[in-house]
């Protein structure tokens with residue numbers, strides 16, 4: 001057993017892991033942060049996506065010990081009490097989530113995109129989300145949601 | 159060379175279990191403050207039945223759907239629903255919900271009739287009020303009626319609803335049968351570009367038009383059409399299913415091999431809602447859940463034929479299958 005210290009959504013945690021524990025297992029089974037979903041558990045679907053120091057990663061294929069001292073963001077960390085993040089607002093407004101299983105990963109992938117490119121084209125959005133599978137919503141309204149959030153965030157800045 | 163083609167797929171599809179016999183129940187309870195609790199066994203798997211059933215109960219009771227709380231979280235305590243399949247929930251659970259809401263409304267009419275000294279048969283429920291038809295000044299807020307029923311008249315304002323289409327089997331003499339709740343219709347148009355050197359098929363456009371009866375919630379209906387469309391694109395072009403792979407050892411075992419379409423494989427699906435109300439559905443609704451995943455694939459396969467003149471008879475139309483078919487035909 002090895003001790004692991006990390007920050008998730010601004011809060012520090014300390015826990016113990018083995019050499020094989022994944023970040024996804026730490027988040028869900030030890031810290032009970034369940035927005036990252038176990039889809040394929042093999043790096044193929046993106047439902048387990050989280051941000052590590054603002055970079056999008058798949059937590060199911062991220063060794064927990066490699067996140068020692070790092071800052072992790074899950075979708076729970078985007079909203080403030082009483083205020084959703086514009087991406088969350090937009091997914092709600094534009095019906096970007098049907099069953100919602102892919103949604104936390106989609107929103108974080110979109111956040112990583114907008115951090116780099118605040119004015120994306122639809123094609124940019126499609127490319128940025130191409131590693132996140134959605135089985136039920138058909139992607140169109142997800143892209144609509146990200147475009148709407150980008151516009152809203154752009155306006156808020158000006 | 160890249161060649162373009164257009165194809166059409168058309169289908170009709172029954173709502174509910176063919177042959178009937180699939181039942182659903184619902185309970186609508188009007189709280190003393192006039193808000194409503196709908197309890198149903200219908201499971202929301204993302205298609206939005208919690209919203210749609212709440213809308214139906216609200217419509218019957220003349221209130222906003224935000225005033226309806228839906229409880230559908232376990233099969234022990236909730237009334238029975240046969241399940242979320244067979245494109246049945248909006249129709250079958252919808253009818254059960256409407257039945258329950260009407261029965262609860264009848265109790266409100268009876269109570270309001272006593273309070274307003276009017277005949278319960280002459281009442282209506284609109285804009286959050288129970289009123290005497292034609293005299294809007296003789297009306298009471300629904301909360302006042304439900305409160306008086308609960309605390310004054312010791313009545314529980316609850317409606318229990320049910321719907322099941324009678325099971326039907328073919329007549330042994332004639333083969334005649336009337337098996338469906340209702341039928342929905344669809345037409346889908348696909349435009350593809352086929353690369354005759356690589357066999358790759360690029361889907362450029364997909365227009366999906368569905369006769370949904372009445373679109374109870376158009377945004378959710380579009381979601382169904384787009385989501386089913388994406389599944390059908392996978393079936394047509396990339397998702398290899400048993401027994402179509404070369405051998406069991408080559409069966410896909412992960413999502414890297416079993417290729418669900420990504421954002422890059424799906425165009426912006428154009429959903430067209432065509433409303434032709436069913437004569438017997440709740441508010442004219444029909445079910446389209448499943449057919450949205452059935453109709454696009456044939457349109458895509460027809461479009462491939464239009465583009466390069468080959469019929470792909472085994473799904474999905476992978477580059478390999480398209481190239482083999484082109485070889486057999488001696489070129490595009």
Ligand code: FES
Pocket residue numbers: 037038039040041042043044045046047048049058059060061
């Ligand atoms: S669960 Fe991590 S990529 Fe699928």
Ligand code: FES
Pocket residue numbers: 096097098099100101102103133134135136137204
């Ligand atoms: S909303 Fe259901 S998987 Fe994306």
